[in-house]
Amino acid sequence: EDQVTQSPEALRLQEGESSSLNCSYTVSGLRGLFWYRQDPGKGPEFLFTLYSAGEEKEKERLKATLTKKESFLHITAPKPEDSATYLCAVRASNYQLIWGAGTKLIIKP
Amino acid sequence: ETGVTQTPRHLVMGMTNKKSLKCEQHLGHNAMYWYKQSAKKPLELMFVYSLEERVENNSVPSRFSPECPNSSHLFLHLHTLQPEDSALYLCASTKSGTGDSPLHFGNGTRLTVT
Numbered sequence: 001e002d003q004v005t006q007s008p009e010a011l012r013l014q015e016g017e018s019s020s021l022n023c024s025y026t027v028s029g030l031r032g033l034f035w036y037r038q039d040p041g042k043g044p045e046f047l048f049t050l051y052s053a054g055e056e057k058e059k060e061r062l063k064a065t066l067t068k069k070e071s072f073l074h075i076t077a078p079k080p081e082d083s084a085t086y087l088c089a090v091r092a093s094n095y096q097l098i099w100g101a102g103t104k105l106i107i108k109p
Numbered sequence: 110e111t112g113v114t115q116t117p118r119h120l121v122m123g124m125t126n127k128k129s130l131k132c133e134q135h136l137g138h139n140a141m142y143w144y145k146q147s148a149k150k151p152l153e154l155m156f157v158y159s160l161e162e163r164v165e166n167n168s169v170p171s172r173f174s175p176e177c178p179n180s181s182h183l184f185l186h187l188h189t190l191q192p193e194d195s196a197l198y199l200c201a202s203t204k205s206g207t208g209d210s211p212l213h214f215g216n217g218t219r220l221t222v223t
Contacts, residue, residue, distance in 0.1 A: 009149070034212075042216045042217075043113070043115075043201075043215050043216045043217050044152075044199075044212075044214045045214070046211040049209060049211060089152075097154070098151075101149055101150055102149075
């Protein structure tokens with residue numbers, strides 16, 4: 001069964017404390033892995049798409065990486081404005097999009 | 110106005126009411142989606158309209174009824190809802206046919222069923 005699991009469910013960090021969020025997946029025929037950011041009271045906002053193992057993408061303090069089984073979202077020296085829920089989704093070979101439940105990230109000043 | 114716009118932002122309705130959610134996209138996309146978001150759960154796909162063809166999740170109750178009059182507008186008609194239908198309802202759009210185009214979301218309608 002196709003599945004996406006995100007961990008941890010919640011993560012509290014001090015400002016400047018780097019860490020990583022995990023997105024593990026089992027899917028038949030990966031056609032893309034997507035990362036989104038969701039702020040309270042808003043819809044998800046697209047961050048990255050990764051297509052193949054070994055691929056990396058960066059945006060400001062965020063770097064997303066991909067292996068055959070999981071993706072990591074690395075956050076370097078985070079700031080309070082990075083606080084949000086981060087969602088991962090995987091597109092399978094049948095084009096179905098499978099979502100994880102998200103990781104709520106809280107950055108304390 | 111650009112992007113994906115949803116109205117209303119908040120809705121409180123009784124179980125016997127009938128209401129509609131509206132979504133409009135200004136991105137030139139040709140596929141539109143309704144998702145349900147409940148706390149600590151993955152996004153649940155309800156309906157997809159792609160090139161005016163409708164695809165639905167068979168587990169969605171018939172008290173939810175979608176309508177897509179054109180590629181820019183999407184509605185979700187609600188009637189005789191249950192308290193467990195309280196959630197954030199998100200509309201999204203994308204360019205269909207590419208398979209890897211990301212979804213663009215509106216800010217959702219927060220629905221409370223009393």
